[in-house]
Amino acid sequence: MKVIKDIREMQSISNALKKEGKIIGFVPTMGFLHKGHISLITESKKKSDVTVVSIYVNPTQFSPSEDFEKYPRDFKSDENLCINAGVDIVFYPNGDYMYSDEHKTFVITEELSTKLCGISRPEHFRGVTTIVAKLFNIVNPNIAVFGQKDAQQSIIIKKMVEDLNFDIDIIIVPIVREVDGLALSSRNKYLSEKHRKDAPTIYSALTKAKDLIKEGEKQSRNILDFINKTLLSVPDLKIDYVSIVNMQNFEKVETIGTNTLIAVAVYFDSTRLIDNILIN
Amino acid sequence: MKVIKDIREMQSISNALKKEGKIIGFVPTMGFLHKGHISLITESKKKSDVTVVSIYVNPTQFSPSEDFEKYPRDFKSDENLCINAGVDIVFYPNGDYMYSDEHKTFVITEELSTKLCGISRPEHFRGVTTIVAKLFNIVNPNIAVFGQKDAQQSIIIKKMVEDLNFDIDIIIVPIVREVDGLALSSRNKYLSEKHRKDAPTIYSALTKAKDLIKEGEKQSRNILDFINKTLLSVPDLKIDYVSIVNMQNFEKVETIGTNTLIAVAVYFDSTRLIDNILIN
Numbered sequence: 019m020k021v022i023k024d025i026r027e028m029q030s031i032s033n034a035l036k037k038e039g040k041i042i043g044f045v046p047t048m049g050f051l052h053k054g055h056i057s058l059i060t061e062s063k064k065k066s067d068v069t070v071v072s073i074y075v076n077p078t079q080f081s082p083s084e085d086f087e088k089y090p091r092d093f094k095s096d097e098n099l100c101i102n103a104g105v106d107i108v109f110y111p112n113g114d115y116m117y118s119d120e121h122k123t124f125v126i127t128e129e130l131s132t133k134l135c136g137i138s139r140p141e142h143f144r145g146v147t148t149i150v151a152k153l154f155n156i157v158n159p160n161i162a163v164f165g166q167k168d169a170q171q172s173i174i175i176k177k178m179v180e181d182l183n184f185d186i187d188i189i190i191v192p193i194v195r196e197v198d199g200l201a202l203s204s205r206n207k208y209l210s211e212k213h214r215k216d217a218p219t220i221y222s223a224l225t226k227a228k229d230l231i232k233e234g235e236k237q238s239r240n241i242l243d244f245i246n247k248t249l250l251s252v253p254d255l256k257i258d259y260v261s262i263v264n265m266q267n268f269e270k271v272e273t274i275g276t277n278t279l280i281a282v283a284v285y286f287d288s289t290r291l292i293d294n295i296l297i298n
Numbered sequence: 299m300k301v302i303k304d305i306r307e308m309q310s311i312s313n314a315l316k317k318e319g320k321i322i323g324f325v326p327t328m329g330f331l332h333k334g335h336i337s338l339i340t341e342s343k344k345k346s347d348v349t350v351v352s353i354y355v356n357p358t359q360f361s362p363s364e365d366f367e368k369y370p371r372d373f374k375s376d377e378n379l380c381i382n383a384g385v386d387i388v389f390y391p392n393g394d395y396m397y398s399d400e401h402k403t404f405v406i407t408e409e410l411s412t413k414l415c416g417i418s419r420p421e422h423f424r425g426v427t428t429i430v431a432k433l434f435n436i437v438n439p440n441i442a443v444f445g446q447k448d449a450q451q452s453i454i455i456k457k458m459v460e461d462l463n464f465d466i467d468i469i470i471v472p473i474v475r476e477v478d479g480l481a482l483s484s485r486n487k488y489l490s491e492k493h494r495k496d497a498p499t500i501y502s503a504l505t506k507a508k509d510l511i512k513e514g515e516k517q518s519r520n521i522l523d524f525i526n527k528t529l530l531s532v533p534d535l536k537i538d539y540v541s542i543v544n545m546q547n548f549e550k551v552e553t554i555g556t557n558t559l560i561a562v563a564v565y566f567d568s569t570r571l572i573d574n575i576l577i578n
Contacts, residue, residue: 029463029465033316033465036313036316036317037317037319039317117461118460118461120457120547121461122407122408122409122457122461123405123406123407123408123427123457123458123461123462124405124406124408125403125404125405125406125431125462126403126404126405126406127402127403128402128403128404129402130402148462151405151431151462152461152462152463155462155463155464155465156463158465177400177402177403180398181397181398181401181402181403182403182405182428182431182432182435183305183309183432183435183436184435185313185435185436185438267400
């Protein structure tokens with residue numbers, strides 16, 4: 019496995035691979051890899067000849083009050099996980115090198131980026147689309163793999179790719195969960211033992227909501243009431259949002275039909291966790 | 299010469315050319331081609347194996363009050379000019395097809411896009427960077443050629459390419475002028491005979507200003523006074539702006555040094571003309 023730190027070198031490796039007719043699969047990450055990431059890598063390996071994983075904690079998607087500085091980093095462990103997962107190339111750029119001091123260009127997706135997580139994180143998705151556009155231009159992949167856990171991010175990236183005509187297939191991979199149902203996240207390590215024990219309630223509220231819908235409840239209001247009540251029964255849990263929306267445009271829906279996304283964001287102290295479930 | 303109208307077809311032709319190791323040169327235009335465009339094509343042909351010209355009047359860079367509908371179009375003439383100039387491929391997409399009804403993604407360059415022409419055309423450069431990003435992803439060129447006439451546009455595109463890591467060399471080609479000095483522009487055809495006769499004063503004001511600077515005048519204020527006075531002596535001419543700025547960030551400069559851009563935008567009735575000169 020190669021570790022590439024230089025942008026130009028990554029570009030010239032990708033160009034050479036493309037000339038050889040190789041299909042490049044790409045998994046952009048912020049590192050601190052877990053089984054969720056490995057599932058993305060596995061999917062990329064299935065669908066491509068060469069898998070590139072980028073590891074870069076992107077400052078522009080964190081607000082000043084967020085956890086950029088203390089976001090967990092462990093390159094040695096990430097490197098080993100990548101080797102074991104059969105990654106071909108890790109792109110691991112020097113932080114200072116990705117954005118110049120004079121950086122002025124941003125990719126924005128109007129409307130989609132201001133809803134759900136965009137309400138409490140107004141600059142977040144602009145940072146995401148900008149770094150992903152940059153990485154796409156550096157890695158030049160044929161396919162790129164994202165996780166359903168960041169449902170809003172996945173849909174925004176798909177929209178960006180469609181709107182800006184990136185010649186890249188976007189693949190979304192299902193959420194990987196702990197045995198008790200908690201969605202895997204690099205941020206789970208911030209949780210206290212007590213909070214870690216309580217956190218699976220997020221997913222159980224979602225699955226029970228899905229059961230209620232299957233049993234015939236179609237009113238978003240009632241489902242929202244149920245989820246909110248379940249979550250508020252958890253000590254220390256603060257709700258950021260619980261939303262039932264159309265999967266394409268994130269507009270709230272009153273009656274639950276197909277293509278509905280139920281998305282949740284909560285805090286335990288300053289640790290923000292998200293989860294979601296699709297109703298098809 | 300091939301004329302390609304389909305986005306996917308253009309992408310697959312470019313991919314095939316890249317696999318063969320061909321250097322793709324790209325000249326994005328809004329059509330109604332003149333000698334200014336031909337100079338861009340000539341430059342592209344010098345530096346690449348295959349030259350692609352796009353012809354597309356991009357709606358997102360016009361404000362509702364501007365001349366999108368009546369912007370001049372003549373594909374047959376453009377096609378002949380391209381054949382004669384030795385263009386290999388014209389990318390001529392169907393208008394309705396470039397932006398979906400649900401288009402939401404824009405590329406923005408902060409600060410640079412709000413100065414000079416950005417003051418009277420606040421959405422203009424957002425439209426330019428968005429369509430150029432789209433075309434870059436469709437044509438996938440190694441080099442792209444722009445004209446110095448749209449000085450602000452050229453610098454913004456260079457900034458976008460640098461900030462978003464497009465693997466493309468941007469080449470800026472000098473302004474091509476009529477014998478009497480008027481910068482070539484598709485919009486010159488809007489001018490009445492009288493206004494056409496008066497329009498070269500724009501360039502003569504700029505060249506005389508440059509002479510004054512060479513002779514020792516370094517105060518922007520005095521040079522601006524001179525240009526404004528010269529332009530205001532032209533009947534029917536309305537000044538949009540006359541600015542002396544740093545070429546990199548478009549900040550106004552008080553004392554003229556190297557890397558200074560003198561940029562002018564004026565109206566004859568509703569016809570907007572721009573010109574500029576560099577002081578090095």
